[in-house]
Amino acid sequence: MRTIRNRLCTAGMASGMAVAEKGRSDLGKEVEEKLHEFITYLKQKNPHSSYDVAKRTVLLLREVCSKTRWYSARDLITNIRAAGKKLIAAQPSESAVGNMVRRVLKIVREEHASCVAGSVDEVDVRALLQGRDDSDDLSRQTPHLKGSVIEIINDLLGELELSASNISSQAPDHIHSSEVLMTTGYSKTVEAFLKAAARKRKIEVIVAESAPFYRGQELAKNLAVAGVETIVVTDSAVFAIMSRVNKVIIGTHTVMADGSLKAINGSYALCLAAKRHSVPVLVCAALFKLSPQYPCSYDHDTFNKIVSPHDILRFSEGQLVSKVHVQNPVFDHVPPDLITLFVSNIGGNAPSYVYRLISELYHPDDQEL
């Protein structure tokens, strides 16, 4: 036992790589099984709800914390990173996985710092100037770390579960009576938001159907069933109808670190039309969708998911298919200057404030896992 413990400690301090290789044995059979199960789930082609993905990631990481063998914060961080890397590699376009891994890593670092020094760890230039090297700090053993990390992870799970209802409870603050709202595609957050607004205000909703998946039609049906006055329009009518719209409310897949969005295809056109008509754009997105990464070349190939063109041009139209190049991207990149407000579970924030949220939720050392 002692020799294994010594080996782990020295390996952990010497190089993360060595322990990552040992990672397989460090994670234990039970956790490895669950990891593989989740990876299979991620690799399926069906679009996943980011909430489900985020929740499952946190549950898995809680297993890693509670059921694997680790002796210091550094070991735990290495274990989490090893698991996280595999998950992200399984489905790189699913940013919720990476976000949750980094959230948990920040939790571990914070709890370690408060166990050791009684003060919250802060990365700043002064620390760099004073040559404070905290790589040794993380290898210090803290007895209560496990308990407090599990507790905070449970808080995180609670936050995830309540995020949709927290966002929709803010609806009456942002929506006034007799307003015409516009949205595109189908976002569960936006659906809940609009339903909550409809309970207290008289609103009318225009939904762009969002070809080629036509999920906007699904949203329109759900809203109509709930008694909200809904109109469905084609995507090409968005600009024409924008002059009658008071507010645009959209959901998003991811919020990037500069405040830009990775949203469903069609959102960029909607936001441009809104800007042209000076219509405020509200983005309803929970904090687990906030990613600390900037849209740049390291994920250029994985930024957008291009799926089968069958929905645009059926394969049965064989003659045409061989002569044209058909692309069916799933996402749009919306720059931050087109967005007015982010409505998240902690309240409303401007896109220029996103940097602050990121510095509170994530640690810069975890950028590259």
Add this chain to the structure above:
Amino acid sequence: VTVHDCSFDIYSVGTISGLRAELKVATETLIKARTSTVSVSSGCELFLRFITMTSLEGQNDFEDLRRKLIKRGDMYLQKVADSRQKIAHIANPFIRDGTTILTHSRSRVVYCLLKEAMSSGKRIKVFVTASTIDNSGEEMHQLLQDAKVPSKVILDSAVGFIMEEVDLVIVGAEGVAESGGIINKIGTYQMAVMAKALNKPFYVVAESFKFVRMYPLNQGDLPNDEKYTSVNSSEDSHPYIDYSPPQYITLLFSDIGVLTPSAVSDELIKLYL
């Protein structure tokens, strides 16, 4: 960096306040001597703060403090020297393969970044403005040629003409203001406005010691002694620097990470408190 080499002669003074006074005198002499005064003044200001912080850690013996200061100063110098490489590493992923880059005048940080992009196997093409006030653009062109980066010098007035051909603009900075805007060689402002007009990303690379506690609202807010060169400081001569407001800047790359212009004031507070 050479600034700190000079200011590192810790004179034989007996007290901390004596030391501070000496350093202040040294700072003023340096500012009068060089032309790029904004980075000098911010660097010296930070160094003075650094001293204050060290002395606050309660040293009874002055000799002890002196040794500690020298050690810390060396460490700081080392970090500053490494910061250019760190910035190049952080900013490298934002330059894709096959991009055309426009830059302004001569900046060592931009040069370091372009060299890194080249060595990581990317094919890039660079346009450099001649920056005719002192032809530093030609110097940059020479440096890039030596590093085997394909580059071309363009007229300062050709920035608008060439903007449609470039994919992104990268400039250095003499100073980063509290608003998130930058103070840089004259000609940067019009490049920023052009880039915004044609929807090209405008990136700034600057080390953290260049963050200065200034909040200019327009060009007139830049202090005159920094605007004009020390050679002909009359108001009739040409200004040497200009201010580019934060709304034209896409991202700032610094050794403390990637920042949006709105994040700069937060970082400044952390540096100076």
